[in-house]
Amino acid sequence: MAIIETYDLVQRYKNGKQALNGFNMMVAEGEIFSLLGPNGAGKSTLINILTTYLKPTSGKILIQGMDLNCHADEVRCIIACVAQQLSIDTHLSLTDNMLFQSQLYKIPKQAAIKRMNELINAFDLAPFKEYAVSSYSGGVKRRLDVALNMMSNPKILFLDEPTVGMDVCSRRQMWQMMRKIRDEFKTTIFLTTHYLEEAENLSDTICIMKEGKALIQDSPQALRAVIHQEYLQIQFDTKQTANKYLKPFKQCFTNQQAMLNDAAVMLHTQNSHFDMEKALSLILTQKIPCLGIQIVQPSLEDVFVRLTAEQEAGK
Numbered sequence: 675m676a677i678i679e680t681y682d683l684v685q686r687y688k689n690g691k692q693a694l695n696g697f698n699m700m701v702a703e704g705e706i707f708s709l710l711g712p713n714g715a716g717k718s719t720l721i722n723i724l725t726t727y728l729k730p731t732s733g734k735i736l737i738q739g740m741d742l743n744c745h746a747d748e749v750r751c752i753i754a755c756v757a758q759q760l761s762i763d764t765h766l767s768l769t770d771n772m773l774f775q776s777q778l779y780k781i782p783k784q785a786a787i788k789r790m791n792e793l794i795n796a797f798d799l800a801p802f803k804e805y806a807v808s809s810y811s812g813g814v815k816r817r818l819d820v821a822l823n824m825m826s827n828p829k830i831l832f833l834d835e836p837t838v839g840m841d842v843c844s845r846r847q848m849w850q851m852m853r854k855i856r857d858e859f860k861t862t863i864f865l866t867t868h869y870l871e872e873a874e875n876l877s878d879t880i881c882i883m884k885e886g887k888a889l890i891q892d893s894p895q896a897l898r899a900v901i902h903q904e905y906l907q908i909q910f911d912t913k914q915t916a917n918k919y920l921k922p923f924k925q926c927f928t929n930q931q932a933m934l935n936d937a938a939v940m941l942h943t944q945n946s947h948f949d950m951e952k953a954l955s956l957i958l959t960q961k962i963p964c965l966g967i968q969i970v971q972p973s974l975e976d977v978f979v980r981l982t983a984e985q986e987a988g989k
């Protein structure tokens with residue numbers, strides 16, 4: 675079931691810039707939905723509109739079936755938004771921060787304490803209760819910020835680049851937290867990110883947008899399949915050896931693109947099993963000393979680059 679739907683959304687700023695240009699999207703309830711796009715694509719504009727900070731110029735938005743245009747107050751009660759700037763107060767303790775948040779949502783004290791303890795346990799924040807919030811690392815501050823926003827038990831949690839600038843460990847902890855929010859708290863997550871690896875690892879659905887329009891929306895697996903861009907990777911011990919044997923591959927696969935990628939020869943293929951047999955036969959007959967051969971699926975990065983470049987070329 676859809677929890678967010680947008681129809682022909684347009685946002686024109688006062689300076690004439692059209693940041694959204696007929697944007698259509700559907701987010702399913704209970705999923706992690708990632709919005710990807712190059713700088714200036716309109717991601718922040720969209721998140722500002724969905725979280726009711728900005729009114730669109732035109733178009734329709736339904737959130738849990740409610741038209742945002744006439745039910746903004748009701749929608750605000752079921753969403754929470756973690757912006758890039760932290761909303762925690764570093765002068766308060768971890769628990770005071772969480773209880774303060776509950777007062778903003780007028781949650782009764784007993785219920786707030788119960789909810790707070792549940793979140794502290796779920797997100798492994800208990801060891802930090804003893805310390806001043808100002809002393810927390812950036813990653814823990816951000817986890818606390820997300821926990822604060824879960825106090826109101828939102829149906830949808832918006833996260834604007836939640837792991838920007840984080841080290842690998844903190845990023846993985848944040849991913850674990852997001853999965854828990856989806857799986858245990860049944861909250862739908864809508865996030866923007868510039869990290870393709872993050873979108874690929876976490877998301878049930880990815881939407882790639884550019885110049886105010888959604889180019890495509892699908893599961894990470896389905897997105898990788900759309901560009902039909904498999905490679906055969908023939909691995910050598912060094913770049914020099916790979917370079918030495920590039921020529922026979924180029925001669926054998928005249929219609930396909932053969933290129934070097936570090937210590938490997940990469941062959942673009944439309945029919946990987948047929949070309950695998952052809953490559954193996956070449957390797958055996960010419961005694962090419964490769965270490966291995968494998969079929970490589972396109973990465974999300976390949977998809978992103980291809981789709982955004984195609985749109986640029988006006989295809």
Ligand SMILES: Nc1ncnc2c1ncn2[C@@H]1O[C@H](COP(=O)(O)OP(=O)(O)OP(=O)(O)O)[C@@H](O)[C@H]1O
Pocket residue numbers: 687688689691692693711712713714715716717718719720
């Ligand atoms: N308040 C504003 N007034 C005028 N133009 C704006 C305003 N806010 C954003 N824009 C323009 O609208 C377009 C979309 O901006 P937006 O910030 O939504 O993109 P974004 O995808 O979030 O980019 P980034 O990844 O760089 O944060 C850009 O060209 C931007 O310059």
